[in-house]
Amino acid sequence: MKQRLKLSFLIMAIVAASAVVFGSARINSAVASATAATPFDAAAIYSSKCAKCHGRDGRAQSLHAKHVHARDLTAAEWQNDVSDERIFNSISNGKGKMPSFKKSLSENDINSLIPYVRGLRK
Ligand code: HEC
Numbered sequence: 549m550k551q552r553l554k555l556s557f558l559i560m561a562i563v564a565a566s567a568v569v570f571g572s573a574r575i576n577s578a579v580a581s582a583t584a585a586t587p588f589d590a591a592a593i594y595s596s597k598c599a600k601c602h603g604r605d606g607r608a609q610s611l612h613a614k615h616v617h618a619r620d621l622t623a624a625e626w627q628n629d630v631s632d633e634r635i636f637n638s639i640s641n642g643k644g645k646m647p648s649f650k651k652s653l654s655e656n657d658i659n660s661l662i663p664y665v666r667g668l669r670k
Pocket residue numbers: 593594597598599600601602616617618619621630634635638639643644645646647649661665
């Protein structure tokens with residue numbers, strides 16, 4: 549009887565321990581997917597950090613945009629000329645009156661902004 553009690557306790561302990569292990573693995577992957585930037589994040593980042601200069605539509609038509617000479621991100625000629633690498637570097641290091649975003653955005657965030665900027669093309 550005692551032996552059996554011990555055994556069932558052992559089984560319960562194993563079940564509990566594996567629940568903890570599998571449970572935390574699931575939490576970890578949820579955290580990992582939450583930290584990887586998605587197109588949805590790119591739109592949120594763009595509207596909070598970029599739209600004030602480039603405009604929501606990227607056309608940089610506001611007075612402020614004109615004042616700082618923000619680039620019209622929709623322009624086809626510019627889109628044709630510019631490489632993804634340069635877009636990355638300009639966002640990361642800043643350019644002219646555009647500030648550097650190296651400190652406030654992760655590499656992932658900046659990478660996710662490249663297709664977003666491409667999508668603004670008219
Ligand atoms: C303070 C205003 C301001 C903010 C905020 C701003 N930009 Fe800019 N951006 C500019 C200006 C000004 C230029 C033109 C720089 C130049 O060519 O001298 C520019 C240029 C660019 C370019 C073209 C760079 C190139 O190499 O041709 C891209 C792409 C760009 N911005 C994307 C972004 C993104 C994405 C964000 C948000 C993370 C952002 N900008 C935030 C002002 C801003």
